[in-house]
Amino acid sequence: MPTAYPYARPLYVMAKPAGPLCNLRCQYCYYLEKQHLVNSKFKIQNSKEWGMSSSLLEQFTRDYIQLQQTPDVLFTWHGGEPMLKPLSFYRQAVRLQQYYGRSKRISNSIQTNGLFLTPEWCQFLHDEGWLVGISIDGTQEQHDAYRIDAQGQGTFERVMEGIRMLNEYGVEWNAMATANHHNAQDPIAFYRFFRDELHCKYLQISPVVERIREHSDGRHLAQLFDEDCPIAPFSIRPEEWGHFMCAIFDEWVRHDVGEMFVQLFDATLAGWMGVEPGVCVYAEECGHAAVMEKNGDVYSCDHFVFPQYKLGNIRENGLPQMLYGAKQNRFSRLKKEALPRQCRECQWLKACHGECPRLRFLHTADGEPGLNYLCAGYRIFFQHVAPYMDYMRQELLAGRSASGVMKLF
Ligand code: SF4
Numbered sequence: 189m190p191t192a193y194p195y196a197r198p199l200y201v202m203a204k205p206a207g208p209l210c211n212l213r214c215q216y217c218y219y220l221e222k223q224h225l226v227n228s229k230f231k232i233q234n235s236k237e238w239g240m241s242s243s244l245l246e247q248f249t250r251d252y253i254q255l256q257q258t259p260d261v262l263f264t265w266h267g268g269e270p271m272l273k274p275l276s277f278y279r280q281a282v283r284l285q286q287y288y289g290r291s292k293r294i295s296n297s298i299q300t301n302g303l304f305l306t307p308e309w310c311q312f313l314h315d316e317g318w319l320v321g322i323s324i325d326g327t328q329e330q331h332d333a334y335r336i337d338a339q340g341q342g343t344f345e346r347v348m349e350g351i352r353m354l355n356e357y358g359v360e361w362n363a364m365a366t367a368n369h370h371n372a373q374d375p376i377a378f379y380r381f382f383r384d385e386l387h388c389k390y391l392q393i394s395p396v397v398e399r400i401r402e403h404s405d406g407r408h409l410a411q412l413f414d415e416d417c418p419i420a421p422f423s424i425r426p427e428e429w430g431h432f433m434c435a436i437f438d439e440w441v442r443h444d445v446g447e448m449f450v451q452l453f454d455a456t457l458a459g460w461m462g463v464e465p466g467v468c469v470y471a472e473e474c475g476h477a478a479v480m481e482k483n484g485d486v487y488s489c490d491h492f493v494f495p496q497y498k499l500g501n502i503r504e505n506g507l508p509q510m511l512y513g514a515k516q517n518r519f520s521r522l523k524k525e526a527l528p529r530q531c532r533e534c535q536w537l538k539a540c541h542g543e544c545p546r547l548r549f550l551h552t553a554d555g556e557p558g559l560n561y562l563c564a565g566y567r568i569f570f571q572h573v574a575p576y577m578d579y580m581r582q583e584l585l586a587g588r589s590a591s592g593v594m595k596l597f
């Protein structure tokens with residue numbers, strides 16, 4: 189294993205110990221497409237050690253820690269639903285991190301739908317200082333519209349019980365919401381729920397956009413290069429996205445700057461300041477973060493778990509070779525290099541950068557491919573927030589807090 193690599197920057201590989209498997213059946217979930225292909229029930233019921241094996245966990249932990257050039261190492265556990273793996277798996281992960289990472293500061297985050305949380309889990313998460321990302325889509329009515337279980341029942345009350353337990357045990361957690369065709373109709377109820385009922389400090393809102401393409405193997409969703417596919421009914425429409433985020437912004441900018449952190453607003457301000465936004469979707473290039481499936485296959489990005497984006501397998505290829513190699517660098521740069529002229533000449537490019545390539549399936553007015561589906565919404569949003577962003581930028585450059593903006597508008 190080499191000891192020096194060309195870039196001394198953190199390197200992220202999100203691990204999926206349970207693969208795409210999940211206990212829920214959220215109607216917009218693209219993971220379910222992949223779950224269909226791995227015949228999950230058979231594997232869970234018939235394999236002693238399904239999902240990521242202990243030996244793979246050990247190799248991943250050792251290699252991931254060894255190649256980091258910075259003192260901090262972040263492990264991110266993702267799914268499907270990562271808590272389908274038992275708590276003993278994560279206790280082992282912590283033991284391995286302690287063994288292989290004696291000279292490092294190690295932290296962990298886990299993204300979950302929250303239904304498997306128990307007092308035992310919460311005690312563990314608290315004691316080990318893990319950050320938990322909880323998927324929740326707003327009020328009960330908004331959440332239960334799409335986030336249902338295998339019996340078709342809403343899951344809101346069970347998620348809230350998980351959150352109650354996290355609070356009881358003092359576990360740090362963030363909310364991860366989607367914006368979809370349903371909850372987009374009431375942005376104020378959505379935002380106030382997170383602020384006033386959940387008392388969230390950090391809120392990540394991801395737009396749901398999928399297209400329909402029926403496949404002979406039972407899958408229903410289109411991939412990036414499929415053309416002429418209708419938008420799935422649960423998807424947020426471009427203008428809905430723009431107006432939804434504008435309404436939330438208006439509430440935030442009057443009351444909550446410096447108190448509540450909404451990822452898109454932070455990223456937009458970063459774009460205005462000319463600094464890295466901290467989230468790949470609004471960055472100039474794709475993230476230097478890959479994803480590892482439960483069998484050790486490593487892909488360029490969690491949204492591109494397709495054969496042409498496979499970088500290799502951790503059993504056969506070193507992580508640095510995969511992540512700093514030509515294939516991943518090309519993937520990263522393509523986000524910028526493939527921008528259509530409309531984006532390159534756009535006044536909002538500094539904050540948008542054409543957003544995520546997975547949604548670039550439109551053509552521009554002059555017929556060039558590669559325009560982001562949500563472009564019209566982003567233009568509404570950036571136009572609306574520009575005066576506030578200008579003001580906050582000036583305040584920050586003058587060494588003052590951006591929260592002064594709340595008094596002005
Ligand atoms: S494809 Fe999208 S999600 Fe993946 S790294 Fe690029 S911007 Fe991020």
Ligand code: SF4
Pocket residue numbers: 530531532534535536537540541542543559560562563564566567
């Ligand atoms: S707002 Fe639209 S045109 Fe401008 S950079 Fe974003 S996607 Fe491209």
